[in-house]
Amino acid sequence: xxxxxxxxxxxxxxxxxxxxxxxxxxxxxxxxxxxxxxxxxxxxxxxxxxxxxxxxxxxxxxxxxxxxxxxxxxxxxxxxxxxxxxxxxxxxxxxxxxxxxxxxxxxxxxxxxxxxxxxxxxxxxxxxxxxxxxxxxxxxxxxxxxxxxxxxxxxxxxxxxxxxxxxxxxxxxxxx
Numbered sequence: 001x002x003x004x005x006x007x008x009x010x011x012x013x014x015x016x017x018x019x020x021x022x023x024x025x026x027x028x029x030x031x032x033x034x035x036x037x038x039x040x041x042x043x044x045x046x047x048x049x050x051x052x053x054x055x056x057x058x059x060x061x062x063x064x065x066x067x068x069x070x071x072x073x074x075x076x077x078x079x080x081x082x083x084x085x086x087x088x089x090x091x092x093x094x095x096x097x098x099x100x101x102x103x104x105x106x107x108x109x110x111x112x113x114x115x116x117x118x119x120x121x122x123x124x125x126x127x128x129x130x131x132x133x134x135x136x137x138x139x140x141x142x143x144x145x146x147x148x149x150x151x152x153x154x155x156x157x158x159x160x161x162x163x164x165x166x167x168x169x170x171x172x173x174x175x176x
Contacts, residue, residue, distance in 0.1 A: 003146035007060055007132035012151065015131050026173045027131050027151045033088065033166055034080070040173070041082030048079040048086065050140060054096055058138075061093045064154065064163050072096040079140070080166075087172040089139055093163045127154040134167045145170050 018024045029036060038045040056070035067073070074094045079086040134150035152165035 004133045004135050007134060009130040009132045012129045012131045022173050022175060023149060027149060030126060037080055037082040044082055046081045048081060050077040052076045061163055065095055065161055067095055087169055089143060089167040089169060091165045094160060098160050123157045124155050129153045143169060
């Protein structure tokens with residue numbers, strides 16, 4: 001598997017480096033990943049919260065959100081489990097100032113899926129999906145493996161932008 005040090009985000013429609021049609025289908029899907037994981041795992045789904053904290057924005061995140069590099073952001077990192085194992089690492093990033101000003105309380109989600117909120121609020125729109133290989137060093141220590149594919153997109157409302165990145169861990173999705 002090819003290792004990367006920084007992501008090279010490209011629109012999913014412009015990317016031609018994926019030969020796995022099942023994986024490509026999951027990367028392109030604009031619906032709720034939570035719902036799709038639930039269905040694929042016969043409703044065996046759970047969210048494991050790894051971190052919810054303020055951090056400096058990574059360069060690629062800052063650029064996507066229109067912020068200066070290292071600008072303070074709110075970060076939520078989770079593992080999405082289905083079919084008995086962690087399948088997706090997800091990282092959500094929001095501008096800390098906008099996050100606080102919007103009065104949004106995402107820190108109260110606990111082990112609920114962010115997808116429940118995003119796909120049930122008609123005021124939130126999803127921007128186009130970008131994909132890239134994801135740096136292994138950015139994954140949780142016990143999940144670090146080179147070559148994992150990730151997708152990300154902005155979810156925006158009038159008052160807030162959330163950058164949601166979802167990394168498909170080795171072995172997911174299952175071959176057709």
